[in-house]
Amino acid sequence: MSSLPIEGKVFYFGSDNEFSAEIRTFFTHKSSSIICEEGAYSDGALVSLLCSQPQDIIIIDFSEPDIEIQKVIKESLFVKRNNQHKPFLLVALFKNEYQKKQNHLIFSSGFQLSFIKGAESEALFRDCYYIGFKKSLEFPFLALAGNINLSLEIGMCSTLTQMDKTEFVLETDLMGLKDKIKTSLTMFPDLKCSGYEIKEKLLPSNQYPLSAAYLVAIPLAGPWVDDSEENIQSETVETWLENSADEFLIHPKIHVRVYTNESSIIHDLYKHEDPRIHLNCGSDTSGLDSEILKRKPDLIFFDLDDEISELQTVTLKKLEFLLSISMEQEYKPIVIVGNCKSKGQALQKAYNYPLIVSSPGKLNCELALSLIQKFQAKRIENDIQSHQFFKAASEYRSIDVVDNCMITSLTEHEITFVSNYELPILTVLHFKLPIEFHATRVPTIIPLSKKGDKFHYMAFIHGLTEEELMVLRKFVNQIIYSPIDEFTGACVMKALGEAFADEKNELLEEKYIKTSQTKT
């Protein structure tokens, strides 16, 4: 029995014809049913593309000066949270080492892989194919340092979403965080603490594509205690917030959920999206009640169908349930029902809920925006929120949650490790040794042994420059023959020193060995 050819879509945002030809050659060689297309990027292009055609892989070429990371982030977050079709792999292409400093921001904004253009095209296509189409393929045979079994701190790319002067909200893919956590947070110079206490587990905001949220206490020092690596004076945080909050925090923020079958409305709403509005759009009402009770949006819009269908009857039943429960939970969203023949007052009585209103016309962007703006004005007037929200484009929101993992094997492309925490597929990890790199958790391509109640995972290393790749390759070769005792800066430095001993490449030695020293 012959297997069906893989069908799918790959889209490249960029104007490099040579590169798009390479994409086409690679993917169509794998399957003639994979459609590869390309186009220039402009604000809203990603939303338009996904509204018109679901994609499997989208590659965005940030090496082009017209494509600004900050603008794309807003859009990538929007499409990741509002994508109605199917999950897709979002890949960043960078020009150079300098540009990839934005890695953390993009990884907490829906991107799962990043590559340096020109450095690793073959790996880029292979990784995308394996992850995007979930199909096995032959990976090149690489030197493998196996059975390492050394402990190493790994950062899990996460994000801060809200803060006030005593606490912040952290969103991450780590599900089981409790008590104390270690982080890499360096929001402002006086904040030197790395240990934070989890106060409470929260529901994720759904603004970021991360699966868990936690309320985390800022370790405030008592009176007469100086700022240290253990804690910080509350006055220091307050002063810093007073002086700098406008740069990276916004207030207030309202959460709007729109249920509509009209993808053009989603596109139009994106164009007018205000950073103070967290907008979720989609047509699927199957989880309306549970989703709303979980996310608790302030405003809920949905359009009724022209004809009364069975689906609509079910949706209205869910709405009834939602409204009865929300009253009990003291959560009272405003519900706007479009294309509704019943008057608002009739709905209020039927649902026994005072904050429901109906519009005889179908929902459109202009109407929705006008209602959202009025609500926003009311919220400002009431000024009821204490937490402020991080701007999506602010680097201050970047945070790694650090955990001690056991590295079990390493090649220049794959790393396997044992984690204390369960990590979803495509969690992006941040390593600082043997060189600094990012890796993405993938379904393993080799059998991995069980490690008690812990989790044994494989991640693909990506985003390396040619120089970094060479250093990593040499490091792997070196430790195959001279295993290191521990994954510390000193041991890594020694191994790298030995690896480069023959070549006397002073530039590389200086760059990587000294860097490793600083990370002991």
Added chain:
Amino acid sequence: MIKGNLLLVDDEPLLIESLQFTLRKSADKIFTAENGQDAFSIIQSNDIHCVLCDINMPIMNGVELIRKLRHDKFEKPFIFYTGHGSHELMLEAVKYGAFEFLNKPLLEGLVEVIERGLKKGTGQDDESSESTDFMTEYKKLLAQIE
């Protein structure tokens, strides 16, 4: 200016009589029916601009009546009066377009609601005033949030 024709549907003759009296100045003509089936026939053969109907009646209840009429493209305002135990029927009725629900026995705001219903049913309530009503209603809701 025409006021429009009103149809009252209820199986209690005394209530019909009292409503006829209360609403005599609000409508040009008031028709009456004892149940949904009779109401359906009256609507087929007369120009009705608004219906005031008990939601819970024998033979054909208010929801069955509105469902049948909406199926026949009768889109005039329907005002239901409801009592204890009508909740499920109310939820069903809103699917077909309920203009308002009034609680028995007080029927508070009856005259005002009927006049609004007749205005809409005679086409004197245009699209722009509907949209103004909607905004006014929305602003009222906003005023309720703390």
